[in-house]
Every structure is written in structure tokens, then in C-alpha cells.
Amino acid sequence: xxxxxxxxxxxxxxxxxxxxxxxxxxxxxxxxxxxxxxxxxxxxxxxxxxxxxxxxxxxxxxxxxxxxxxxxxxxxxxxxxxxxxxxxxxxxxxxxxx
Amino acid sequence: xxxxxxxxxxxxxxxxxxxxxxxxxxxxxxxxxxxxxxxxxxxxxxxxxxxxxxxxxxxxxxxxxxxxxxxxxxxxxxxxxxxxxxxxxxxxxxxxxxxxxxxxxxxxxxxxxxxxxxxxxxxxxxxxxxxxxxxxxxxxxxxxxxxxxxxxxxxxxxxxxxxxxxxxxxxxxxxxxxxxxxxxxxxxxxxxxxxxxxxxxxxxxxxxxxxxxxxxxxxxxxxxxxxxxxxxxxxxxxxxxxxxxxxxxxxxxxxxxxxxxxxxxxxxxxxxxxxxxxxxxxxxxxxxxxxxxxxxxxxxxxxxxxxxxxxxxxxxxxxxxxxxxxxxxxxxxxxxxxxxxxxxxxxxxxxxxxxxxxxxxxxxxxxxxxxxxxxxxxxxxxxxxxxxxxxxxxxxxxxxxxxxxxxxxxxxxxxxxxxxxxxxxxxxxxxxxxxxxxxxxxxxxxxxxxxxxxxxxxxxxxxxxxxxxxxxxxxxxxxxxxxxxxxxxxxxxxxxxxxxxxxxxxxxxxxxxxxxxxxxxxxxxxxxxxxxxxxxxxxxxxxxxxxxxxxxxxxxxxxxxxxxxx
Numbered sequence: 001x002x003x004x005x006x007x008x009x010x011x012x013x014x015x016x017x018x019x020x021x022x023x024x025x026x027x028x029x030x031x032x033x034x035x036x037x038x039x040x041x042x043x044x045x046x047x048x049x050x051x052x053x054x055x056x057x058x059x060x061x062x063x064x065x066x067x068x069x070x071x072x073x074x075x076x077x078x079x080x081x082x083x084x085x086x087x088x089x090x091x092x093x094x095x096x097x098x
Numbered sequence: 099x100x101x102x103x104x105x106x107x108x109x110x111x112x113x114x115x116x117x118x119x120x121x122x123x124x125x126x127x128x129x130x131x132x133x134x135x136x137x138x139x140x141x142x143x144x145x146x147x148x149x150x151x152x153x154x155x156x157x158x159x160x161x162x163x164x165x166x167x168x169x170x171x172x173x174x175x176x177x178x179x180x181x182x183x184x185x186x187x188x189x190x191x192x193x194x195x196x197x198x199x200x201x202x203x204x205x206x207x208x209x210x211x212x213x214x215x216x217x218x219x220x221x222x223x224x225x226x227x228x229x230x231x232x233x234x235x236x237x238x239x240x241x242x243x244x245x246x247x248x249x250x251x252x253x254x255x256x257x258x259x260x261x262x263x264x265x266x267x268x269x270x271x272x273x274x275x276x277x278x279x280x281x282x283x284x285x286x287x288x289x290x291x292x293x294x295x296x297x298x299x300x301x302x303x304x305x306x307x308x309x310x311x312x313x314x315x316x317x318x319x320x321x322x323x324x325x326x327x328x329x330x331x332x333x334x335x336x337x338x339x340x341x342x343x344x345x346x347x348x349x350x351x352x353x354x355x356x357x358x359x360x361x362x363x364x365x366x367x368x369x370x371x372x373x374x375x376x377x378x379x380x381x382x383x384x385x386x387x388x389x390x391x392x393x394x395x396x397x398x399x400x401x402x403x404x405x406x407x408x409x410x411x412x413x414x415x416x417x418x419x420x421x422x423x424x425x426x427x428x429x430x431x432x433x434x435x436x437x438x439x440x441x442x443x444x445x446x447x448x449x450x451x452x453x454x455x456x457x458x459x460x461x462x463x464x465x466x467x468x469x470x471x472x473x474x475x476x477x478x479x480x481x482x483x484x485x486x487x488x489x490x491x492x493x494x495x496x497x498x499x500x501x502x503x504x505x506x507x508x509x510x511x512x513x514x515x516x517x518x519x520x521x522x523x524x525x526x527x528x529x530x531x532x533x534x535x536x537x538x539x540x541x542x543x544x545x546x547x548x549x550x551x552x553x554x555x556x557x558x559x560x561x562x563x564x565x566x567x568x569x570x571x572x573x574x575x576x577x578x579x580x581x582x583x584x585x586x587x588x589x590x591x592x593x594x595x596x597x598x599x600x601x602x603x604x605x606x607x608x609x610x611x612x613x614x615x616x617x618x619x620x621x622x623x624x625x626x627x628x629x630x631x632x633x634x635x636x637x638x639x640x641x642x643x644x645x646x647x648x649x650x651x652x653x654x655x656x657x658x659x660x661x662x663x664x
Contacts, residue, residue, distance in 0.1 A: 017470060017473075017475070017483060018469075018473060021466055021469050021470060021473070024462070024466050025466055025483060025484065025487070028459060028462050028463055028466065028487050029486050029487045029490065031459055032456075032459055032487050032490035032491055032494070033490060035452060035455055035456055035459065035490075035491075035494055036490050036493060036494050036497070038452060039449075039452050039494050039497045039498055039501070040497065042445060042448045042449065042452065042501070043445075043497065043500075043501035043504075045445075045623060046441055046442070046444075046445040046501065046505055047504070047505075047508075049441045049623070050438065050441060050505065050508045050509075050512070053434050053435075053437060053438045053441070053512055054508075054512065056430070056431075056434040057431060057434055057512055057515050057516060057519075060427045060428075060430055060431045060434070060519065061515065061519050063423070063427050064424055064427050064428070064431075064519050064522065064523055065522075067420045067421075067423060067424045067427070067523075067526075068420075068424075068522060068523065068526055070416070070420055071416060071417060071420050071526050071529075074412070074413060074416035074417070074420075075305040075413070078305060078309075078409050078412060078413050079269070079304070079305055079308055080271055080274075081409050082305075082308045082309060082311070082312045082406075082409055083270055083271065083274050083308070084274065085312045085402070085405055085406060085409070086289065086292075086308070086311055086312055087274060087277045087278060087281075087289075089312070089402075090278075090281050090285050090286075090289045091277075091280075091281065
């Protein structure tokens with residue numbers, strides 16, 4: 001919107017601006033435009049690369065989660081067996097005490 | 099020698115009376131040499147071919163000591179036994195206990211087990227199977243057991259639970275709860291306490307706690323106490339057998355001497371031998387019984403340990419299988435994090451570069467405005483003439499600021515996720531080591547060195563804040579007076595920096611892993627022709643080498659004096 005305003009205003013001053021200065025101004029504006037594009041590109045590149053990292057991290061997270069779940073399952077099975085051993089010990093203690 | 103083999107004649111008795119030929123209970127000659135200093139003449143005895151039991155006669159009593167010869171014999175035998183036991187490092191039992199154990203014929207009461215060593219509790223050996231189920235107790239609880247459970251739970255927090263109606267632990271599977279309820283009240287209370295303590299642990303630690311309980315010192319101590327008690331009994335019996343063997347050898351030697359010398363009394367000694375053999379047979383039977391009991395306890399303990407080992411080994415194996423890929427994943431995550439830092443570093447340098455360019459354009463804009471001012475243009479006219487440019491430059495600054503903020507936020511989020519995954523994996527890495535430690539901490543003699551797995555990601559350099567102060571300043575005011583057709587940047591480009599870096603490394607003889615190729619940096623997003631100031635290149639270079647996992651010691655020193663400021 002501001003862009004539009006400035007372009008509207010420009011013709012009013014154009015007559016008062018020397019040609020060389022106007023050429024400088026045009027070049028300056030062109031370079032600013034180019035810089036703007038580069039800034040956008042830089043941001044886009046960084047975000048795209050970070051997106052890739054995000055995906056890598058997500059995949060690693062999922063694999064780590066699966067591994068911990070498998071270890072939890074092993075824990076559960078072992079836990080039940082250990083309960084049996086502990087109860088057996090408790091019963092033994094009781095028997096030995098008569 | 100013949101004098102030494104003379105039968106004992108009590109002091110104060112007439113020498114002519116000699117020894118009663120029918121007295122087969124006369125103390126053995128080998129004992130005499132210990133007790134008596136004066137040899138006594140041997141009186142011939144009547145040889146009998148039958149060895150039937152003779153009526154027992156009162157033991158002659160030593161006038162000096164007031165002890166009967168059998169008592170003297172026992173004392174000497176006890177002394178020998180005690181010496182042997184002491185030599186074996188075991189404190190000997192009292193004489194009374196020893197006598198009850200070794201000479202039950204002297205005592206009326208039944209043979210009790212020998213006195214245990216201090217601190218050793220000898221458990222009665224039971225024949226019933228160890229895992230015999232205990233019948234559920236109907237109705238009210240029976241009276242508390244008379245003997246408290248010794249060291250059933252760890253000393254720390256060994257307090258009794260005041261409640262009498264112990265509920266099964268929450269994490270006990272329903273099918274096991276009836277087994278818990280079937281336990282007597284006191285046992286239930288103690289084991290309930292153990293499980294309550296488990297509940298206080300973090301969930302991921304509970305399995306370790308349970309393993310610790312299953313491997314608990316009490317169970318092992320109990321097994322060990324039983325084994326030690328029975329082993330002591332075996333040692334005592336062995337010492338006694340040894341004493342008998344020694345006595346036997348001496349009697350046999352004495353018999354041989356008597357026969358060689360043609361002295362009487364050989365048959366009496368043979369009778370003694372016979373009696374000694376009977377005693378030996380009795381002791382051997384006792385030994386067999388103790389041995390059987392020892393083996394039963396030992397096997398039981400080994401079976402229990404084997405069961406626990408199987409559980410622990412299975413856990414360790416599972417963890418080993420899972421932790422290896424887990425470590426790989428964590429390393430990959432760390433690589434992703436390093437890569438992210440490289441991206442962030444490159445982007446920051448680019449942003450600095452873009453900002454510097456924007457500032458240079460701004461200077462040109464100010465210069466043009468000044469020219470316009472000199473040519474008589476009003477401030478309003480100047481603002482109007484540069485409005486489009488101003489707006490773009492402002493947009494650029496905002497865009498860079500937004501990108502910086504967004505990248506910093508994303509970097510933080512990724513950092514947090516990596517840290518979260520690492521933290522989630524940590525207990526499992528620790529647990530594996532704990533399983534091994536619990537298993538190895540048994541008092542059973544197993545020597546396994548504790549492996550310490552290096553924790554991943556330790557010693558990594560934390561993310562550093564990237565300063566912007568080193569950015570090369572914009573061109574000075576009025577640097578560009580005319581319309582710049584092509585901007586000439588005096589700064590070296592990336593390829594020049596790369597060459598300098600590699601030469602710098604070579605001059606220090608540290609090139610190798612730290613060498614960098616332009617193409618590698620290009621893959622990371624840094625153009626070969628990109629102009630950079632030295633600080634920016636060093637920042638990218640450091641992040642890139644870290645991402646490449648080049649050991650820091652290979653480049654830190656070189657990086658320090660590379661492209662010195664000023």
C-alpha cells in the first residue's frame with residue numbers, strides 16, 4: 001500500500017530531480033529490491049533446512065520411543081518374574097521360621 | 099616304649115594290684131603318655147577270644163586331678179580337636195558343647211548342632227520342597243510368629259509397618275496377590291514395606307529396585323548362613339574323624355610294639371580299636387547327614403541365584419540390544435543438532451551481510467537526499483522521492499529481524515527436543531549398568547569389572563551466542579558519490595579463505611581432518627564466491643568443523659591465530 005503511495009507521489013517530484021540523481025535513485029531502489037529478494041531467499045533456505053532437521057529429529061524421536069517401549073515391555077516381563085521370586089522367598093522365610 | 103604303652107594306673111593305688119584283666123575300659127596307652135610321667139609296669143592279662151561286652155566298672159579316678167581317666171581322655175581329645183579347629187581359623191566350641199556333639203554316649207541328651215560362629219545363624223535344614231505353596235489363611239490372622247524375621251529387609255527404613263491388614267502391593271499382578279495374601283501377617287508387612295519403597299522410586303527405577311530385592315542380601319545371607327553353619331558342622335566332624343584316625347594309628351602302632359616285645363594287652367587294645375571303629379562309623383553317618391544337608395542348601399541357593407541371574411541376564415541382553423541402536427539414534431540427533439547450528443551460523447552471517455548491504459544502500463540514499471536538498475528540493479519532496487526505497491529497506495530490516503527471531507525459536511525448540519530425547523533415553527542407559535551392578539554385588543564370589551559406558555553427548559561444546567560486533571562496518575559516509583554500477587567488495591571470498599585455512603593448517607602440521615574443501619562448504623550453503631569478513635568465515639568454519647565431528651583439539655589452536663583481528 002505504501003509502495004503504491006510512493007509511486008503515486010513520485011511523478012510530482014520527478015520534474016525537480018536532476019536526471020543523474022534520478023538514475024541513482026532508480027538504481028538504489030533496484031538494489032533494495034534485489035536485497036529484499038535475497039533476504040527472503042535466505043530466510044526460506046534456513047527454514048527449509050531447519051524443516052529437514054525437524055524431520056530428522058522427529059524420526060529419531062519415534063525410533064527412540066519405540067526402543068524405550070521395547071525395554072519397558074522387557075521390564076514388565078522381568079518384573080513379574082521377580083515378583084514370583086520375591087514371593088517365593090517370602091514363603092521360604094515363613095517356612096523356615098516355622 | 100614298652101613303658102609308654104603301659105595301661106594307666108591311677109595314682110595312689112598299689113603297684114602290685116596292676117590292672118584288672120577284665121577291665122577293657124582302661125584308658126588307652128597313648129593317652130597315658132600325655133597324662134602320666136611315671137611308667138607303670140604292665141600286668142599280663144588274660145586273653146579272651148570272645149569280645150563280648152564286659153560289665154562296665156567304675157572308672158578309676160585320678161587322685162591328682164580328681165578326673166576319671168575317661169575325662170582325662172576327653173580333655174586331651176578336646177584339646178587336640180580345639181587346636182585343629184583353631185588352626186582352621188574357626189573358634190572352637192566349649193568343651194560341654196563339643197562333648198555333647200562328639201561323645202553323645204557321654205551325655206544323655208540328643209546331639210544338638212554345634213555352636214555357630216558368632217554372627218552365624220544355622221538354619222534348620224528342611225526336607226520339604228522350597229516352593230511349596232502356603233495355604234491361604236482363612237479368617238483372622240494367626241498369632242505373630244515368635245521369631246522375628248532376621249534381616250529380611252534392608253537396614254535402611256527397616257521399620258515395622260504398624261498396620262495389621264497389609265494389602266498386596268499395587269504393582270503386584272492380580273494373579274500374584276493371592277500368594278501375597280497367603281503370607282503370614284508379619285512377612286506380609288515386611289514385604290509390603292519393600293514394595294511401598296518401590297512405589298516411592300521413579301517408575302523407570304522400580305525394576306532395578308525389584309531386582310535389588312530379589313537379589314537382596316537377606317536371601318543370600320540366609321543361604322550363606324545355612325551353608326556356613328553346615329560347613330562348620332562338617333569341619334567339626336572332619337576334625338573329629340581326624341582325631342580318631344590319629345588315635346587309631348597310634349593304637350595300631352602300640353599293638354605292633356606289644357606284639358614285637360611279647361607284652362600282654364594287645365587284645366585289649368584291639369577291642370579299643372573295635373570301639374573306635376564303631377564310633378567312627380557313627381560319626382561318618384553323622385557326616386553324611388550333614389553333607390546331604392549342606393548340598394541341599396547349596397543347591398537351593400544356587401538354584402535361586404540361577405533364577406535371578408536368568409532374569410537379570412535377560413534384562414541386560416534386551417537392554418544391550420536396544421541401547422546400541424538407541425545410542426546411534428542419539429548420536430544422529432546430536433549430528434542433526436550440530437547441522438542445525440551450522441545452518442544457523444551460516445544464516446546469521448548472511449543476515450549480517452545483508453544488513454551491512456542495506457546500511458550501505460541507506461548511506462547512498464542519504465547522499466542522494468543531500469544532493470536533492472542542495473538542488474532546492476524540500477524535505478517533503480525528498481521523502482516522496484525516496485519513499486519507495488525507504489519502504490523496501492525498512493521491510494528488509496523487519497524481515498531479517500523476523501527471520502532471526504524465528505530461527506532462534508526453532509533452534510531452541512530443536513535443542514529442547516534433542517535434550518528431551520536424550521533425557522528420556524538416559525534412565526535406560528543407566529538402568530542397564532544398574533542391572534549389572536545389582537547382579538555383581540552379590541556376596542557370591544563373582545569378579546566382573548563394572549563397565550562404565552560413556553554417557554553420550556558429554557563434553558560437547560554448548561551452543562554459543564553469536565556476536566555481531568565483529569561485523570565489518572558499512573562504508574563510510576560519502577563513500578559512494580556517484581551511481582555505483584557494480585559494487586566492488588574488497589573482502590576475500592570463501593574460496594580464498596578456504597585456501598588460506600588449509601595453508602595455515604599445513605604450516606602448523608595440523609592439516610588432516612580439519613582441512614576444508616570449498617565444495618563441502620557449498621553443500622552446507624556457503625557460496626564459493628561469497629565475500630565474507632574474517633570473523634564471519636571463522637564462525638562458519640568453526641560450526642562446520644564441529645558438524646563434521648572433527649576433534650576440537652585438531653583445530654582449536656589453529657583457529658585461534660587464523661586471520662587475527664586488525
